[in-house]
Amino acid sequence: MEGLVRVLEAAFTAASGGFRKTIGAQSVVSPAQAGGFVIGHALPFGNCGLEPGEPVIGEDGLPTLVMGGSGRGKTTYVRRSTAFEFTNGRTVVSLDFRGDGNRDICRDLAAMGSDAPPTALLDAGSETHVPPFDFLGHGGGSAFSRASVMRDVFKEVAEGWGVRIAFNALVAFLACAELGLGLTEIREILAPDGRLREYALERITDPATAASLRDYCSLTTEAQSTQWQEIANKLHAWIFQEDMRLMLGADSAPDLRRMLDVPGNVTLVSLGVSKVPAAALMGKLLVSAIVRHVMARAEVEKSDRPFFRLYVDELSNLGHIGGLEEILAEGRRLGASITGAFQESSQIPASLLRSFRANAATQIYFAAGAAEAAEAAAEVASDLPREAVRQEIMSLKTGQAIVVRRGLPAAKVQMPDFPVPTVSEAQLQRFTERALDAGCPTRETVRSILAARERWLVGLGDSACKPSIDHGRRPGRKRGSDE
Secondary structure (H helix, E strand, O other): OHHHHHHHHHHHHHHOOOOOOOOOHHHHHOHHHHOOOEEEEEEOOOOOOOOOOOEEEOOOOOOEEEEOOOOOOHHHHHHHHHHHHHHOOOEEEEEEOOOHHHHHHHHHHHHOHHHOOOEEEEEOOOOOEOOOOOHHHHOOOOHHHHHHHHHHHHHHHOOOOOHHHHHHHHHHHHHHHHHOOOHHHHHHHHOOOOOOHHHHHHHOOOHHHHHHHHHHHOOOHHHHHHHHHHHHHHHHHHHOOHHHHHHHOOOOOOOHHHHHHOOOOEEEEEOOOOOOOOHHHHHHHHHHHHHHHHHHHHHOOHHHOOOEEEEEEOHHHOOOOOOHHHHHHHHHHHOEEEEEEEOOHHHOOHHHHHHHHHHOOEEEEOOOOHHHHHHHHOOOOOOOOHHHHHHHHHHOOOOEEEEEEOOOOOEEEEOOOOOOOOOOHHHHHHHHHHHHHHHOOEHHHHHHHHHHHHHHHHHHHOHHHOOOOOOOOOOOOOOOOOO
16 A cells, blocks of 8 residues: 555656645645645646646545546546545446556556455456356346346447347347346357257246247247347347357356455456457447446435546447436435546537536546537636637647536646556466456356356256256356346
């Protein structure tokens, strides 16, 4: 902990030119002293009511929106804000669609040594581990909610879903969800030679799902083949690619209770769009599961809703997610808040951007191009003309930003440098391996699960050699695991 505090102290001393007022290093990491996270120190900007060098503090516990071009300071801001949260013992989830931001956060945590909070790393680019993303078979919530979310997510990321495709996919998703089967088993439900049909029809308890599946199975072989190919063409990038099959067939999903409901836990999710062909899909599935978990907090006592903050770098990858706007509006009451960072607002659904801006207590605008700067200027409360504000945003230096705080004049700030701490490669490797083990099964474990499942499916297809298994479960599924 002392090492990280020294980094924070040095950064803020340098950023303020020696001006520290009564704000010491501890104020950076202690909301009790500073009243919140110190975003940066004021620079001249119209009649903003702040003296140069005065600390600008964000409102604690509410959504934050961060916009700016590449290399302008967004990721560094997210790192500093994340450090503020976990050094105060708060729960953090960082969803990084590139992976470089979380790599630096790992170094921050590794530098803390034995003082580092419990950390789980789900890294889709790992060569040794597999993030478990079987939200259909093992996610939280009812079978219907999990199947509906899966259908809606795929409908958005795979274009051209007609009514028939959407209906057949939902029937298959419902069957898999009720039986604890993953997306990797959808072929065995819908293909004419599918090996799970009899097994599914014997065990599905929902009458509507069972009736719809029976109707599908009563179609001619040619019709079934045609309709299965329609769905397979939409899903092939996810269910036929090895890394995706490992993630979606891992027989488990992230433990959201441990991730969100245990104070002080840190979860880093690195999806790496350059390595993972369906990073956006995985991110949407994870955030959808988090949204359902948070909304369920309305049914529990307030004392059982520990605060956590979700960071999403490259917010545009999420697209539309049902319920996310409700979390932005009601999150504080439910013990959740979101920080979203993006480069271009045109890539974000208009309703989500409106909701973010309506509910964000703090909006931070780094340097951007003319079009983005003009849109950002409309959000800035200042005595300066809007065109002057637009020019200010376009001319900001790296690490400078315009900060919009609810009920206060906008401020121009200089954010501190936040150098990545020096950590030996051996120390970083030890920390990363522990974090991976806490968040993911190994690749060999998942491959063994898939191999055992294939042997089980072969047995189902041959009545003479059906395996002796616990009905309702399959090899690899833990007895008593959550829905």
